[in-house]
Amino acid sequence: MAVTSRARALAGALLVAIVAACGGSRPRALDDGQREAGSRDAGDDGVSFGSTAGAAATCTEGTLTYGVCGCADLPLLDDVPNLYFVLDRSGSMRDGDKWTEVRRVVANVATRLGPRARYGVALVPGSDSLECAPGVEVMAPRQGDAPAGVAGNVVSLLVTATARDAVGSTPMGPTLRALLPRLAALPGRTYVIIATDGGPNCNPDAACEARGCLVNLEGMTPACQPDGALNCCTDSTFGAVNCLDDALTTAGVAALRERGIPTFVVGVPGSGRYAALLDTLAERGGTARDERPRYYRVDGLDEGALTAELTEIAARTTASCELHLAAAVDPTRTNVYLDGVVVKQAGADGFRIDGSTLTLLGEACRKVTSGEALAVRVVAGCATVLY
Secondary structure (H helix, E strand, C coil): CCCCHHHHHHHHHHHHHHHHCCCCCCCCCCCHHHCCCCCCCECCCCCECCCECCCCCCCCCCCCCCCCCCCEECCECCCCCEEEEEEECCHHHHHHHHHHHHHHHHHHHHHHHHHHCEEEEEEECCCCCCCCCCCEEEEEEEECCCCCCECCHHHHHHHHHCCCCCCCCCCHHHHHHHHHHHHHCCCCCEEEEEEECCCCCCCCCCCCCHHHEHHHHCCCECCECCCCCCCCCCCCCCCHHHECCHHHHHHHHHHHHHCCCCEEEEECCCCHHHHHHHHHHHHHCCCCCCCCCCCEECCCCCHHHHHHHHHHHHHHHHCCCEEEECCCCCHHHEEEEECCEEECCCCCCCEEEECCEEEECHHHHHHHHHCCCCCEEEEECCCCCCC
């Protein structure tokens, strides 16, 4: 839970006292002998992350049924953004294995985007033993190093870096304040993506009434209820460290925005009671959705729901229908793949090439901008699929 272990222990004691008185034209998969160096299927903890689908080693020129072939992936030279994940790994993230799902989905989205972004990660709290320690960076931002759809070394590093237990509380405010200088110094565009299942706390100076006390909000004991008369965050109960730290967290998001860094907020199951604060954070972070909730709410524990929200965020930060390539290409020997499916060049939904600029058209463009297709690959050397 977001509350401190002292609060949990005291809550148990109080409860006892009360009783006494939480195929075809798509890229073919690599054989074992063809896997790209650094690709992997699972994290160090045995959980499967990412995908190892990649380019086949040979190309058949005589038909239109080949995959990516042995032709070369071309690097995209668009402005590559920094996607910086600030992940809540507090003790309540153990419930329903939420922490594993968050790690899995972040790794899978990074796999699909591939080199179209740089990925960085900080975990909150930053210590396994100090539950209110501000979060720390566990992976500095680095660009995806494998074609979109292939889990390369960077995704492997992300999986390893987040292989920590879910423990402690949620000192989000101090974390954002500590990360600000680091994030402001990063080159290019930077976006912060917070994923949390509860309210921030751990500020001993955050005095509150019962309606702002996490012990009350989470109904930890019969005496500590959301609408109860007893304020369970006083010095004589569980302490101000268990107050909702809304002011410092909101100030942290606002400070990032002032430095040109938008913040996206993803609320995983358990965060619903803090919806008002998460809406405020999304608004102050400059990423509020048009409808309520303003933040990205995940109602279920299934992987698909969280994937859908992170995919939408990824599309908002990386989508472009005009792709700038490393060099001019031959329009008759270039193919585009969206999530592994070839885009037929001819027609209103295909693409056009002008030197080193490739522009997606119609439905192909819509799939990228909507987030329906995240993995974008441009492959040169094979005859272009026209129809």
